[in-house]
Amino acid sequence: MLPSDLLLHRHSGEELQPKRLPIDKKHLAMATDLITVFREAKGKPQSELDRQLQELEGENTDYRIKRGLAHLLRAEAFSTFEIVSPLDPQALRQKVFALSAGSASLPQAADQTLATIATQLSLELGYEVLTDQVRSGLYADLNENRILTQFEPPEPEALLHRYNLSQVQGVFYKASQIRINAHRNDPGEYKLLFRYLKLFGLMTYIEGDADHGFTIAIDGPTSLFKPSNRYGLDIAKLIPALLHVTKWNLAADLLLKDPYSKQEKLRRFTLADTCGLVSHYPAGKPYDSMLEFSFADRWDSLKTEWKLEREVDLIPIPGSVMIPDFRLVHPDGRSFLLEIVGYWRPEYLRKKFYQVRQSGRDDLILAISERLNLEKAGVKFTDTPAQLIWFKDKLLPKSVLSLLERNEAAEDLNRG
Structure with a gap:
């Protein structure tokens, strides 16, 4: 994404309008020139790349646009800068x-x-x-001496789309409240959106259901007791995911400093599914963490009748929607939901365990990291219907399988 000093926008009354570049001959040529500079700088130090970019900027008034496009090309998705030295x-x-x-x-x-x-x-x-x-x-460890060892050039049109999206994402660095209305969508689109909400750890209040649509309220970074730049970036990361939803609209309240009075003023920003922005996120289902990816990868090597499913139904609960990480299904019809509780912030942990109590699901398994300070987070296990598994660094599939086998043994004993 773009840093604040490369964001360009204008005001129309109380409405904020980020700058977007038209996908025309002029800007496609600009993108092509910048991509060529990066391609030719491969194998050279960053200082040489910077010199070439400065030369390309010249004294033109559009230098901030060129710097913005170059900033995006420096991203890890396209460029790799490495220390090249015979020794540290x-x-x-x-x-x-x-x-x-x-x-x-x-x-x-x-x-x-x-x-x-x-x-x-x-x-x-x-x-x-x-x-x-x-x-x-x-x-060689100084930034200007790092070598551009790899460059994966995007298409010029894709770079311009990325720039336009980044300008819109920058709006949310100073958001105080965001409201999203999503309606008449495929259930899979809702699941993808909610997984990204969870992935980025956003503080949300959700109402609705898959049949009638959802209203999602998100607390912005300027609404926190101490404004968080990192949290603002996390909200901005949600926008490419929202673009995969078919029907939606968004309104955001912004706290922006007036350039003349230096006082913070309330501004407004709106966006809808007709915005024409293009997402660079894949439309598939993301894993929320490496913990989940590692667990799923290990489960495939187990010799068990229990099948691990990634696609899990939405569980509506007051003020939110719960999407367990996995479902475990046995051929005889038994099934359990599995939620991995990893390295979350205290406020998110409190919300998570509130959701568990509100769900009332006794077929839910919580796998909890021992690294979490639950006492500090104010989390208690009283009145929790879920079954618990503790793990250290990695959740081992055998631990989950053992719990499932104990449940089966207990059911056989009750039937006997």
Whole structure:
């Protein structure tokens, strides 16, 4: 996404309107030129790339647009900058400084020190290290010296779409409240949207159902006791996911500093499914964490009749919707829902356990990380219908399977 200093917008009364670039010949040519600069800078230090970009900017008035597009091209999705050095630069500097201590501060002495280090490293590493490699590696960890080792160029049109989306995402850095109305959508679209809400840890209040639609209220970063830039970024990340929903509209209240009075003023921003923005998120179902991905991957190697399902029904509860991470289904018809409680903030933990109590589901299994300080979060297990499993770093499928087998044994005993 774009930093605040590269966001461009104008005011129309109380309404905020982010700048969008038309997908026309002029801007496609601009995007193409920038992509070419990055492609030709592959294998060169970042300082050389910066020089080429500055030269491309020239003295044109659209320099902020070019900087914004270049900022997006620097993102990990497109560019990889790496430290290229025969040894960790800090360790390399220590070697050079230790060897040069007490030596004459002459160019010849410095060159001799670097040559000696190169010889030592050649013997240690088992391949030839040149003096020039030692010289360039000394400060290879500085940003300007990092090498652009990989570049995956987007299509010029895709880059312009990404820019327009980023301008809109930047609006939410200063949001105090967001309201989303989603209606007449496929249930799978709701599930995808709610999974992203959960993935980004957003503080939401949800009303409605899949048949009639949902109203989603999200507390913005400026509504918190202490405004959080990170939380503002998390809200902005939701917008590409919302674009996968067919029918929706959004309204946001913003607290923005007036450039003249320097006082914060309330502004408004609206968006709808007809906005024409293009998402770069895949339309598939995301895993909420590596914990879930790792668990699902390990489950596939188990020899068990229990089938692990990722697609789980929505469970409406007061003020929210619960979407358990997995469903476990046995051929005889038995099924359990599984929710993995990982490394969440205290306020999110309190909300999660409130949801569990409100759901009233006795077929729910909670797998809880021992790293969580539940006492600090004010979470208690009283009146919790769910069954509990504790884990340390990774949730082992065998732990879940053991619980399922104990349930089966208990049912057989009751029937007997």
